[in-house]
Amino acid sequence: TGADVLVAGIMPEVNEARGMAAALSETGIPYWINLMCDHTGHLLDGTTIHDAITRIDATVPDRPPLFYQCSCIHPDNLREGLEQPFNQTETVRARLRGTYANTSRLSPSQIAAGASLHPSSPTELLSALQRLHQAFPLKFYGGCCGTDDRHMRLIMEWVSRLTRQAGQERPGSGDF
Numbered sequence: 001t002g003a004d005v006l007v008a009g010i011m012p013e014v015n016e017a018r019g020m021a022a023a024l025s026e027t028g029i030p031y032w033i034n035l036m037c038d039h040t041g042h043l044l045d046g047t048t049i050h051d052a053i054t055r056i057d058a059t060v061p062d063r064p065p066l067f068y069q070c071s072c073i074h075p076d077n078l079r080e081g082l083e084q085p086f087n088q089t090e091t092v093r094a095r096l097r098g099t100y101a102n103t104s105r106l107s108p109s110q111i112a113a114g115a116s117l118h119p120s121s122p123t124e125l126l127s128a129l130q131r132l133h134q135a136f137p138l139k140f141y142g143g144c145c146g147t148d149d150r151h152m153r154l155i156m157e158w159v160s161r162l163t164r165q166a167g168q169e170r171p172g173s174g175d176f
Helices: 014-025 049-059 075-082 090-095 108-112 122-135 149-166
Strands: 006-011 031-035 068-073 096-101 140-143
Touching (some): 006 068, 014 031, 031 049, 049 068, 049 090, 075 096, 075 122, 090 096, 096 122, 140 149
Parallel strands (some): 006 031, 031 068
16 A cells, blocks of 8 residues: 655765655655764764754755654763754754664764674663653654663653653654
């Protein structure tokens, strides 16, 4: 019957993400973009999260992504990046709606160099997600590198509690 939504995976470079948005926008199917950033608040090519969102949205003004996520990043690193003055913008607050968290606080370059990951336990990762949510209340939470069923169960239970407290039908319901 066709796809309901399209997702651009982990996009470490703004021009790659812009090309993906242009291609996805032509399908007429709703889509979102997952940016890969680090604790400095930049994509791996050095573009700030704010500038990446602004440039991608300008590339496809008639059919921009529904929203953006930062993926493959530890929640404490994402919070640190979002706290940077250049990302403290209405654009970032309005358009960045989720994260797929990994369990390591290491930077992508440290991981690529083969450093020992030192993954967060399920409770440590959940605590980091809760700190992120306190500072930047996102709508979508999931797991990435290093997460397993134990991490995802805790995240699911927490999101379910948040959803019940907010009186929402399901996680992610409402405006993006």
